Structures are given as C-alpha cells and as structure tokens.
Amino acid sequence: MLGSQSKTRPKGDARASKMQTAGTEKRKARYFLVWRWHFYAGLFVIPFMLMLSITGIVMLFDDEIEALKYQDILYVEPQAEKLPLSTQLSAVSIAYPDSAVTQVIVAQDESSVSRFNVIGPDGNSQFVTVNPYTADVLGTIDRSESWYQLANDIHGTLLVGKWGDYLIEMSASLSILLLVTGVYLWLPRDNASRAGFFKIRFHSTRVLMRDLHANLGGGLSIVLLLFLLSGLAWAGIWGGKMVQGWNTFPTYYTWGEKPQSLHKDLNHSSEEELPWNLELAPVPESSHHGHEISHQSEYSASEQGVGLDKIAEYANSLNLPQYRIFLPRSDTGVYTIAANSMAGDVTDPRQDRTVHIDQYSGDTLMEVTWSDYSLIAKAMAAGVSLHQGDLSALNKWLNVLFCLTFIAISLTGFWMWWVRRPNNLGVPPRFEQDGIWRVGLATVVMLCLLFPLAGVAVIACMLVDLLIVKRSPKLKEYLS
Incomplete structure (x- = not known):
C-alpha cells in the first residue's frame, strides 16, 4: 500500500503542476508579444532617434559655433558709454534702406554687440550686428544659414514641412511605446534576466550589446521620457x-476688438522666441486714437508715439539679465519686451517676462510672468530649459552625454537585430496563447489615445497585417 501511494501522484499536486505550467506558458506568451511590439516600434524609431540625437548635439553648441564663426563681428572693445538704441537703429536703417527692422537684442555685457533683425525685400531674415559705443554696423549673420537653423529644421520637420513634423511626432510617440515595452523586457523575471540586470557583462559581443542596450535604456528611461514629452x-x-492649446495664456485687452495676430507670428523663421504657452495667444493691438499717423508698411517700426529709447529704459528697469525688443510691424502693432528661457534670454524660467506696450501711448497692454503660467506651462518652461541645456554648463554636458547614450541604445538595438536576423526580417517568434492580455491591450490603447499618431501607426500596422500580410504566404513567412 505504501509503495503504491509513493508511485501515485496526488491530484492536488497534478493540478498545481498544471497551473504552474499554464502560468509559465502565459508569461512566455506575454514576453514574446511585448518583444514583437518592441521590435516593430524599434525598426521605425531608430533612424529618427539617431537623427534627433545628432541634431540635438549640434543645437546644444549653437552659441559656441556662432561665436567661433562670427567672432570678428560679435565682440567689441568696451568704451565709456553706449549710444542710445535709437541711434543704433538709425545706423541700421541707413545701411539697409530697403529692409525693415523688426527686433533688437540688446547687448548683454560690455563687450557684446547689439543685434538688429532685418528682413530684406526677399523676405530673408538676418542679424545686423552694431557696435553699441559707436553705432558702426559691423556685419550680418544670415539666420537661415546657421548650423543651428539647419539642425533645428531637420530636428523639427526633416526639411519637408508639416509632413516631416508628423513623421517625427509619430516616431516620438512610438518611442514611448518602445520605452514602456523596453522597461517590461528589462525588469528581472527569472534567473537569466536577473543575471544581466544593471550589469555589463563581457562574456561575448552579443551579451555585451544586450547588456548595454537593456541597462542604458532601462536606467535612463525617465530621462528619455522627459526628453520625448518636452519635444512632443x-x-x-x-x-x-x-x-x-489647453495651456495657452488667456489674454485680456485694454480696448478694441480681439486681434488676429498670434504670438508665434513674432518668431523669425523656425526659431522659438516667445514662450510656449503664449504662441497660440493673440497679441494685443495699439490704438491710434487721438494720434495722427501715416500709413506705414508692414514690418516698419513706428516713428511716432513712444520711441525705442523709452521702451529700452522701461526694459532696463525690470532688471532682466538679457532681453529682446520686438518693434511694431504695422499701425496697430505693439512694442514687445521679451525675456524667456525658450529663446535663451534667461536661464531660470521663473524669470520669464513678456510685456506688450502700446506704440502711441506707452501703456502696458499685457504682461505675462512665470506666476501667470499654468502648471503644465511651468513644467514645459522648466522642461525646455533642461532639454536645451540652458541651466548650466553641467546641464549642457549632461545632455550631450544623454544624446550619446541614446545613440548607443539605438545602435546596439540595431546591431542585435542585424546579427540575429535570418533570411527573413527576424521578427521575434509568435508564442501562441488563448485569450487576450487585458493589461497589455489596455496599455497600448491608452498610449494610442494619449498620442494620436502612435494610434495611427498601430492601426495602420494592424490593417496591413490583416489585409495584406495574412493573404500573402511570402510576406507572412518574411514577417514571421
């Protein structure tokens, strides 16, 4: 009897073993499913991640590149007293009679020049640098031909306009799916995954690449997420x-009808010179009630009413470390004093200030500071300063390190796919499982709802798989 009992497995043990096997099979199925999502998202994202990281490094060193390239026209010998801005403006107007001056960036220290933005008859925008002590015009910097401008255009639109913007947004949105699935695959679940968790092993090239890819991606996942969200x-x-749109500052007007001009219209080329939460907000208008005016052409500064020197005097009273003044571009245009972290005028976003002044009366029509920002706008202002490396030298060099790390993550991921790729695409194998993984499905649906272009990409892939791949044996084999 005892012998027979020892050879007979209790029903409870058999049931437990069966449940354990089922649980193991389910975990494997989920692992392979997440791996496939990670793989497909990675194939699309890697080229964009490389492009964003490389152009990001170029943009981080814009000031250094510009200073080296234009050092002869960016610095002057300090003298006893600076001339009024109006005198400097007159010198620029005389040197460029057929152009319109739209902005001045006041010299930030004793050895820096004043920069006047000039728009030529062809619509091209360039900086004219002026010696603030003598009003001598020193030279020009074509804003459309700078390394920053080229890197920024590639970074934002791939040089193909809104369709490039959509592609980059789709890749950034899918990067968040890539991030979520990557963290799931990275976290320890068994002895094999624990062996490489937060370790770099040199057993073989494949193991080294895997550990670099997984641990760099997992360890910097929060940093990458912040970069993605601030960029998106x-x-x-x-x-x-x-x-x-939901975080645009609600502007108020002293008089008149709601204006049609938006803050983003004050930007020059693709440079972001106004705060993010003001770009979609209308700009107030000057009222010429009681003032005789001549019909000024677009982009011309007012020669009546409040002068540029009075505006600069008021701006100086605000104790801003650096600021720029946008000149009125029409009869109803305003003077705008802007100092914000978005444009690099200040490094601390809490010092952000945007002031609109009536060009005739000198009245302040609108003033927006950090305290007026919404919670999301404050997070965005702080995030952009970090994103651009503006807070300090440490911030800049850490961003360089992060960009190089993102490049390493992309290249190691590509290398692992390339070396394990068989004759087909090398997609991770399917692991059949009955039923639906509710948590995984809910996560994907939530990401697709939060980031619409990620949803478009996922739905497009599902339709291609359903309508084309499954009907073609060759494609099915290649993508299996």
Missing part, C-alpha cells in the same frame, strides 16, 4: 492641438 509639446498634433 512642440509637435503639430499632440502639442499644438491637444496640450499647447
């Missing part, structure tokens, strides 16, 4: 239609 806030759909 500029994107056309998620940023412009969803987040930015």
Whole structure:
C-alpha cells in the first residue's frame, strides 16, 4: 500500500503542476508579444532617434559655433558709454534702406554687440550686428544659414514641412511605446534576466550589446521620457492641438476688438522666441486714437508715439539679465519686451517676462510672468530649459552625454537585430496563447489615445497585417 501511494501522484499536486505550467506558458506568451511590439516600434524609431540625437548635439553648441564663426563681428572693445538704441537703429536703417527692422537684442555685457533683425525685400531674415559705443554696423549673420537653423529644421520637420513634423511626432510617440515595452523586457523575471540586470557583462559581443542596450535604456528611461514629452509639446498634433492649446495664456485687452495676430507670428523663421504657452495667444493691438499717423508698411517700426529709447529704459528697469525688443510691424502693432528661457534670454524660467506696450501711448497692454503660467506651462518652461541645456554648463554636458547614450541604445538595438536576423526580417517568434492580455491591450490603447499618431501607426500596422500580410504566404513567412 505504501509503495503504491509513493508511485501515485496526488491530484492536488497534478493540478498545481498544471497551473504552474499554464502560468509559465502565459508569461512566455506575454514576453514574446511585448518583444514583437518592441521590435516593430524599434525598426521605425531608430533612424529618427539617431537623427534627433545628432541634431540635438549640434543645437546644444549653437552659441559656441556662432561665436567661433562670427567672432570678428560679435565682440567689441568696451568704451565709456553706449549710444542710445535709437541711434543704433538709425545706423541700421541707413545701411539697409530697403529692409525693415523688426527686433533688437540688446547687448548683454560690455563687450557684446547689439543685434538688429532685418528682413530684406526677399523676405530673408538676418542679424545686423552694431557696435553699441559707436553705432558702426559691423556685419550680418544670415539666420537661415546657421548650423543651428539647419539642425533645428531637420530636428523639427526633416526639411519637408508639416509632413516631416508628423513623421517625427509619430516616431516620438512610438518611442514611448518602445520605452514602456523596453522597461517590461528589462525588469528581472527569472534567473537569466536577473543575471544581466544593471550589469555589463563581457562574456561575448552579443551579451555585451544586450547588456548595454537593456541597462542604458532601462536606467535612463525617465530621462528619455522627459526628453520625448518636452519635444512632443512642440509637435503639430499632440502639442499644438491637444496640450499647447489647453495651456495657452488667456489674454485680456485694454480696448478694441480681439486681434488676429498670434504670438508665434513674432518668431523669425523656425526659431522659438516667445514662450510656449503664449504662441497660440493673440497679441494685443495699439490704438491710434487721438494720434495722427501715416500709413506705414508692414514690418516698419513706428516713428511716432513712444520711441525705442523709452521702451529700452522701461526694459532696463525690470532688471532682466538679457532681453529682446520686438518693434511694431504695422499701425496697430505693439512694442514687445521679451525675456524667456525658450529663446535663451534667461536661464531660470521663473524669470520669464513678456510685456506688450502700446506704440502711441506707452501703456502696458499685457504682461505675462512665470506666476501667470499654468502648471503644465511651468513644467514645459522648466522642461525646455533642461532639454536645451540652458541651466548650466553641467546641464549642457549632461545632455550631450544623454544624446550619446541614446545613440548607443539605438545602435546596439540595431546591431542585435542585424546579427540575429535570418533570411527573413527576424521578427521575434509568435508564442501562441488563448485569450487576450487585458493589461497589455489596455496599455497600448491608452498610449494610442494619449498620442494620436502612435494610434495611427498601430492601426495602420494592424490593417496591413490583416489585409495584406495574412493573404500573402511570402510576406507572412518574411514577417514571421
């Protein structure tokens, strides 16, 4: 009897073993499913991640590149007293009679020049540098031909306009799916995964690449997420239609009808010179009631009413470390004093200040500071300063390190796919499982709802798989 009992497995043990096997099978199925999502998202994202990281490094060193390239016209010998801005403006107007001056960036220290933005008859925008002590015009910097401008245009639109913006937004949105699935695959679940968790092993090239890819990606996942979200806030759909619109500062007007000009219209080329939460807000208008005016052409500064020197005097009283003044561009245009972290005028976003002044009366029509920002706008202002490396030298060099790390993550991921790739695409194998993984499905649905272009990409892939791949044996084999 005892012998027979020892050879007979209790029903409870058999049931437990069966449940354990089922649990193991389910975990494997989920692992392979997440791996496939990670793989497909990675194939699309890697080229964009490389592009964003490389152009980001170039943009981080814009000031250094410009200073080296234009050092002869950017610095002057300090003298006893600076001339009024109006005198400097007159010198620029005489040197460029057929152009319109739209902005001045006041010299920030004793050895810096004043910069006047000039728009020529062809619509091209360039900086004219002026010696603030003598009003001598020193030279020009074409804003459309700078390394920063080229890197910024590639970084934002791939040089193809809104469709490039959509592609980059889609890749950034899918990067968040890539991030979520990558963290799931990275976290320890068994002895094999624990062996490489937060370790770099040199057993073989494959193991080394795997550990670098997983641990760099997992360890810097929060940093990458912050980069993605702050970058997506500029994107056309998620940023412009969803987040930015809901966090635009509600402007108020002293008189007159609601103006049609927006703050983003004050920007020159693709440079972001106004705060993010003001870009979609209308700009107040000057009222010429009681003032005789001549019909000024677009982009011309007012020669009547309040002069540029009075505006600069008021700006100096605000104790801003650096600021820029936008000149009125029409009869109803305003003077705008702007100092914000978005444009690099200040490094601390809490010092952000935007002031609009009536060009005739000198009245302040609107003033927006950090305290007026919404919670999301404050987070965005702080995030952009970090994103651009503006807070300090440490911030800049850490961003360089992060960009190089993102490049390493992308290249190691590509290398692992390339070396394990068989004759087909090398997609991770399917692991059949009955039923639906509710948590995984809910996560994907939530990401697709939060980031619409990620949803478009996922739905497009599902339709291609359903309507094309499954009907073609060759494609099915290649993508299996």
